[in-house]
Amino acid sequence: xxxxxxxxxxxxxxxxxxxxxxxxxxxxxxxxxxxxxxxxxxxxxxxxxxxxxxxxxxxxxxxxxxxxxxxxxxxxxxxxxxxxxxxxxxxxxxxxxxxxxxxxxxxxxx
Amino acid sequence: xxxxxxxxxxxxxxxxxxxxxxxxxxxxxxxxxxxxxxxxxxxxxxxxxxxxxxxxxxxxxxxxxxxxxxxxxxxxxxxxxxxxxxxxxxxxxxxxxxxxxxxxxxxxxxxxx
Numbered sequence: 001x002x003x004x005x006x007x008x009x010x011x012x013x014x015x016x017x018x019x020x021x022x023x024x025x026x027x028x029x030x031x032x033x034x035x036x037x038x039x040x041x042x043x044x045x046x047x048x049x050x051x052x053x054x055x056x057x058x059x060x061x062x063x064x065x066x067x068x069x070x071x072x073x074x075x076x077x078x079x080x081x082x083x084x085x086x087x088x089x090x091x092x093x094x095x096x097x098x099x100x101x102x103x104x105x106x107x108x109x110x
Numbered sequence: 111x112x113x114x115x116x117x118x119x120x121x122x123x124x125x126x127x128x129x130x131x132x133x134x135x136x137x138x139x140x141x142x143x144x145x146x147x148x149x150x151x152x153x154x155x156x157x158x159x160x161x162x163x164x165x166x167x168x169x170x171x172x173x174x175x176x177x178x179x180x181x182x183x184x185x186x187x188x189x190x191x192x193x194x195x196x197x198x199x200x201x202x203x204x205x206x207x208x209x210x211x212x213x214x215x216x217x218x219x220x221x222x223x
Contacts (some may be wrong), residue, residue, distance in 0.1 A: 043217075045213075046211045085166045098158075099155070
């Protein structure tokens with residue numbers, strides 16, 4: 001079955017500490033992986049996608065096909081990173097069916 | 111550019127009543143999505159349109175939910191009759207094409223009493 005798993009509902013870290021938000025997926029094929037973020041009282045928005053291989057706001061994510069993971073990382077957390085983070089996958093060409101994880105709330109403590 | 115617009119922002123109804131939500135996507139976006147997000151869960155895709163055709167509605171409870179996208183622009187999602195378990199945030203999103211970045215609206219928060 002197609003599934004996205006985010007094992008942590010809440011992750012609290014201190015400012016300046018490294019952050020890793022975990023995402024594992026189950027998909028029979030080659031999906032595209034995304035991280036979406038929702039800051040307080042704002043809309044859900046794209047943070048990054050694996051095919052871009054770019055760093056956004058200091059965050060990076062590497063697709064590990066062997067471990068079927070797409071963990072989100074940042075070396076030094078900032079208070080403004082506090083938000084809800086969702087990992088999502090999209091099926092291959094022809095379907096583009098989106099599946100979201102349950103989300104992880106990141107709290108960066110001063 | 112103007113973002114995805116949704117209305118109403120909040121709606122409270124009693125079970126067995128009907129309700130409709132409206133979405134205006136970003137101009138020129140061919141793909142439109144409706145999601146249901148129950149408290150504590152991630153968004154669940156209900157239906158996906160490509161222009162005015164349905165691409166995927168496999169998770170839409172068709173006995174009570176319906177959606178249309180007339181002229182390939184605005185879309186409405188209807189629930190008739192509503193059940194208590196329909197209480198959720200209904201999100202609309204659009205993208206320039208399938209597989210591209212989705213842009214989300216603010217959502218409509220529905221409470222069914």
